[in-house]
Amino acid sequence: MITRRDFLKYTLKGAAGLAVPVAALEIAAPGKLFAGKYDPSGVRWVFLVDTLKCVGCGLCVKACKLENEIPYDANVTRTWVERYVLTKDGRVSADTPKGARDGFLTEKVELGQGKYRDIKKEEIEKAFFVPKLCNQCQNPPCVQVCPVGATYQTPDGVVLIDRKWCIGCGYCIMACPYGVRFFHPVYHVAEKCNFCYHRITKGMNTACVDACPFGARKIGNMKDPNDPVAKIIASERVGVLKEEYGTKPQVYYIGLSKEVR
Amino acid sequence: MSNHVLRPLFVVAVLVFLGLLARHFIVPKDFGIGRTGYMYGWHRKSNVEDWKAVKVKYRTAEYCKDCHSDKIDLIMTSPHAIINCENCHGPAVDHPDDPPKLPIDRSRELCLRCHFPLPYPTSGRGKIRGINPELHNPGQACSTCHNPHKPELSIQ
Known part of the structure; x- marks a missing residue:
């Protein structure tokens, strides 16, 4: 038979026990905790995309698929290029046929379900290409x-x-x-894209960076103050995608437009 | 304590023990939280090495230049100097051991990646000289007339 006093005691103890997080039960070595904040490699990989230079040839997508053994004809890809066409009537048309693996070989913009929008030269207000890849978020x-x-x-x-x-x-x-x-x-x-981890850790560029003829893609180390990419990100006007999500994306864009999502 | 309490308690203890035993064998020895902490750090440490061990297939012009310096010297004098060898010749991998011969992409579609005219004034694409593939020698490989390493016709 449990007394009222015991019942209240056990309840309080139980509630207190539940409040202790699992992490608190781990025996923490001060040296280990300190080591957690120390990064000996001194490397933080970042990517810089210059959308002003991209012409939508899609050679980056081809190189990525072959380098990273993504089945070539499957409609999946680690990186892709989007085309945005803004017309004078205020409409935005965007497409990325096969992720732009073969580039853009028509002025017709794909709308999905086999439909296309034919856009005349005179109608175009602005049009540009935006390469996309994993943002390697700081807060993924x-x-x-x-x-x-x-x-x-x-x-x-x-x-x-x-x-x-x-x-x-x-x-x-x-x-x-x-x-x-x-x-x-x-x-x-x-x-997903991993910045060609097998290449960058050997001192090479990613396959897409090497494949891009126009220098629209660059990879760099944000922790190296002399890194040319880090310098551009620190001193020039760059944007990131969906900043409002708080993911701290690490792919920076030059010439980003508000229509890009 | 009475038997009807102890017996199920014993069953629970055995189940917990079996669970821990299974966990001991299933979870790899190098599975832990790593440097980045509880939220982003859980992983199998040796997986980083697995990713580093992926084979490099695109070797860049640096790899080609020892044997094919004549081709590289030629393309360097043309507007196509910005294009890496493997974009048209395919990834070198271990060429000439494997593959002994690289397949050259001579399709019109390869050239049209850049030279299909897209009249985009706010993109670099609008500045590249393009051809209408339906009117400009349809069906013919571009390399019939244009040397991809030196594409201007007047110079050949």
């Missing part, structure tokens, strides 16, 4: 939602996916505000 929502720890941020800022550990639940694909994630048609796990 895709990593936050992963229930198994299959996607994570490396100390140099790149978000990677563990193909052995991913269960294919698709939460991260839904969480990404930029729509950069997709299912890999062969491995059946989440897939």
